[in-house]
Amino acid sequence: MNKECSPPSHEVAESIAPLICDLPVSQQHEIHRVIAKLTKFEGPLPPPHLLKEYEQIIPGGAERLLMLLEKQAAHRSTIEQQLVNADIQAKRRGQAIAAILSSLFGIIAGILGYFDHDWLAGCIALSTITSLAVIFVLGKQPEPSTSAA
Numbered sequence: 001m002n003k004e005c006s007p008p009s010h011e012v013a014e015s016i017a018p019l020i021c022d023l024p025v026s027q028q029h030e031i032h033r034v035i036a037k038l039t040k041f042e043g044p045l046p047p048p049h050l051l052k053e054y055e056q057i058i059p060g061g062a063e064r065l066l067m068l069l070e071k072q073a074a075h076r077s078t079i080e081q082q083l084v085n086a087d088i089q090a091k092r093r094g095q096a097i098a099a100i101l102s103s104l105f106g107i108i109a110g111i112l113g114y115f116d117h118d119w120l121a122g123c124i125a126l127s128t129i130t131s132l133a134v135i136f137v138l139g140k141q142p143e144p145s146t147s148a149a
Helices: 010-016 017-021 025-038 050-057 059-116 118-138
Strands: none
Touching: 017 025, 050 059, 059 118
16 A cells, blocks of 8 residues: 655645545545545635636736726626616606696596596595505505415
8 A cells, every 4th residue: 555645735725635645646646636626615706726826827927917907896786776777767767757647637537536537536536545655655556465266
């Protein structure tokens, strides 16, 4: 049994290096390969040891990678701000249209009531008020019911 111990290539391998050194060399290489495949990181920044390796392979590579991440974060922030602004504008536009339409229907109901069309004026006024109340209470237009008839 050959007891040559190959050096670990990652922090994970360093923590289990004594266990790996007790295995035959062929198994050590296999375990190192598996550990290398399972090593991962989360988030936008790679771990410092990977940045160091990037810098060794491509001089200035780590700086370029960090600049790329900064640009991506700024781009994402800009897009999110544009979405928020567009949502605010759409809500303002909807409120303006609702105010105009409710005023228009109120005026129509008033005119109809003045010319002795009380029932029609009442129906228009009541439906307008009910629709506005439902929209403001729910915060959106009511969804159609999906009950089976």
